[in-house]
Amino acid sequence: MSKGLLIVVSGPSGAGKGTICAEYCKRHPEVFLSVSATTRSPRPGEQDGVHYFFYSKEEFKGMIENNELLEWAQYCENFYGTPKKYVEQALNEGRDVILEIEVQGALNVQSRFAGGTYVFVLPPDPDVLADRLRGRQTETEEVVQKRLSRAMEELPLMSHYDYVLENDQLEEAVNDLERIVRAEKMSRPRRIEDLEQIWKIKE
Amino acid sequence: MSKGLLIVVSGPSGAGKGTICAEYCKRHPEVFLSVSATTRSPRPGEQDGVHYFFYSKEEFKGMIENNELLEWAQYCENFYGTPKKYVEQALNEGRDVILEIEVQGALNVQSRFAGGTYVFVLPPDPDVLADRLRGRQTETEEVVQKRLSRAMEELPLMSHYDYVLENDQLEEAVNDLERIVRAEKMSRPRRIEDLEQIWKIKE
Numbered sequence: 167m168s169k170g171l172l173i174v175v176s177g178p179s180g181a182g183k184g185t186i187c188a189e190y191c192k193r194h195p196e197v198f199l200s201v202s203a204t205t206r207s208p209r210p211g212e213q214d215g216v217h218y219f220f221y222s223k224e225e226f227k228g229m230i231e232n233n234e235l236l237e238w239a240q241y242c243e244n245f246y247g248t249p250k251k252y253v254e255q256a257l258n259e260g261r262d263v264i265l266e267i268e269v270q271g272a273l274n275v276q277s278r279f280a281g282g283t284y285v286f287v288l289p290p291d292p293d294v295l296a297d298r299l300r301g302r303q304t305e306t307e308e309v310v311q312k313r314l315s316r317a318m319e320e321l322p323l324m325s326h327y328d329y330v331l332e333n334d335q336l337e338e339a340v341n342d343l344e345r346i347v348r349a350e351k352m353s354r355p356r357r358i359e360d361l362e363q364i365w366k367i368k369e
Numbered sequence: 370m371s372k373g374l375l376i377v378v379s380g381p382s383g384a385g386k387g388t389i390c391a392e393y394c395k396r397h398p399e400v401f402l403s404v405s406a407t408t409r410s411p412r413p414g415e416q417d418g419v420h421y422f423f424y425s426k427e428e429f430k431g432m433i434e435n436n437e438l439l440e441w442a443q444y445c446e447n448f449y450g451t452p453k454k455y456v457e458q459a460l461n462e463g464r465d466v467i468l469e470i471e472v473q474g475a476l477n478v479q480s481r482f483a484g485g486t487y488v489f490v491l492p493p494d495p496d497v498l499a500d501r502l503r504g505r506q507t508e509t510e511e512v513v514q515k516r517l518s519r520a521m522e523e524l525p526l527m528s529h530y531d532y533v534l535e536n537d538q539l540e541e542a543v544n545d546l547e548r549i550v551r552a553e554k555m556s557r558p559r560r561i562e563d564l565e566q567i568w569k570i571k572e
Contacts, residue, residue, distance in 0.1 A: 365524050
């Protein structure tokens with residue numbers, strides 16, 4: 167059985183990566199959506215183990231020391247990371263895995279995983295990004311400005327990604343993510359082993 | 370305006386690449402389907418300038434000498450090639466171009482064009498390929514066997530392609546080609562120039 171595809175969906179805060187991933191997983195219940203660990207406080211409505219695993223800073227530092235994280239990063243005074251165990255297990259079972267993580271975390275995964283697919287999500291333009299950050303209404307204007315300037319700093323890192331997904335309309339953005347995944351599964355390096363067997367190809 | 374995408378669709382004789390390309394162009398009339406030049410005889414129903422430009426061997430050799438072909442190859446005693454002019458014109462106008470050509474011809478294009486997308490079309494397995502070659506009923510069993518063994522020789526060349534498109538059901542194969550094209554258009558190297566302008570990204 168061939169391994170699952172690791173799909174890393176990232177982009178600046180406010181790009182809409184969380185919504186896209188949630189909708190993608192609704193359409194594809196067989197996909198494993200990795201749940202991140204964080205030390206930040208839950209926002210209204212967020213549930214432990216569903217949106218994030220919420221940890222204290224002391225607990226999080228323990229996971230780092232025990233090498234239980236695929237990647238981790240510090241961002242706005244909080245820690246974010248990806249528990250390693252479940253991701254590897256799902257991939258080995260042949261399930262695709264979606265990681266929705268912030269920009270630096272994605273690059274850390276890249277240095278550890280060969281063959282993942284890296285998708286950078288962006289709103290159509292900077293004004294839309296600002297509007298979306300404000301529309302959330304859970305942050306003060308100061309936090310919005312901090313996130314905006316952070317976003318602009320993160321943009322050059324998109325050069326390390328495979329795809330840029332413009333998130334204008336949610337439905338179409340999810341369609342686009344589906345197209346990326348399907349295309350990756352047709353990529354020759356991914357198909358070649360199976361095909362060599364079916365067609366008995368000799369070098 | 371950004372240039373169009375060069376989509377090179379190839380694969381062994383009988384893989385169904387012609388049918389896929391025709392159906393793709395029906396769905397996307399804005400795409401330019403390059404018409405090949407050949408010296409082989411027209412099959413029943415084939416029209417000059419639609420399915421192929423039919424030339425004599427002398428005429429074809431003249432085009433080679435005048436550097437009017439993007440690629441050319443000899444196959445089963447006949448010449449096949451791609452007139453250069455129309456392809457370059459369409460790409461410069463921002464139109465996507467589909468080249469449906471045989472396997473060696475595609476590799477010759479690859480050596481001249483940077484940035485094209487190379488799709489290798491295959492039936493699900495060798496038995497289906499043999500059935501399809503026979504089903505055409507325009508060839509003798511000797512020609513079928515010649516094409517079959519040629520197909521098996523060509524398979525290792527798939528290692529030079531970007532994607533392998535399994536042609537089981539036509540409708541789904543065309544959907545898959547659409548997904549490949551869309552994914553390529555979201556690929557970061559292709560998007561980066563536009564995005565640097567929209568987002569004023571500094572290095």
